[in-house]
Amino acid sequence: MKIPALLLHVVVLVSLTLVAALVSAAPPPPAARERALVHMVRQDCGACHGLTLGGGLGPALTPEALAGKPVDALVATxxxxxPGTPMPPFRGIVSEAEAYWIIDRLMQGFPADQGLAQRVGQH
Structure with missing residues (x-):
């Protein structure tokens, strides 16, 4: 029995949609990594986008400035x-799941920098 082409296309489309939903719904990073990501965005990204993320050399990264922008395009950035701008790639520094987490937090209002977590045994 041959599966009708339309049914096959529907199954493939539904499968791809589910995979995309699972990838974008990645769990948050562990607390120590989350703290490091907040510090990185506030300090490293803030060097160009402003320490309050309100803009500078780079555009503002506030919820108002990001409203309506496609999440996938922001993650890709x-x-x-x-290319052709000062915006460097962060591939290899953050995972794609972490990039989604960062964009999600930027769109909600980015948390304050609590500094880097101290290692156990250090004072």
């Missing part, structure tokens, strides 16, 4: 940078 974090991962691959913007």
């Amino acid at each position: 974090v991962m691959d940078g913007r």
Whole structure:
């Protein structure tokens, strides 16, 4: 029995949609990594986008400035940078799941920098 082409296309489309939903719904990073990501965004990204993320050399990264922008495009910018601009790629520094987490937090209002977590045994 041969599966009708339309049914096959529907199954493939539904499968791809589910995979995309699972990838974008990645669990948050562990607390220590989350703290390091907040510090990185506030310090490293803040060097160009302003320490309050309100803009500078780079555009503002506030919820108002990001409203309506496609999440996938913003994640692609974090991962691959913007050729021909000062925006560097962060691939290899953050995972794609972490980039989604960063964009999600930027769109909600980014948390304050609590500094880097101290290692156990250090004072």
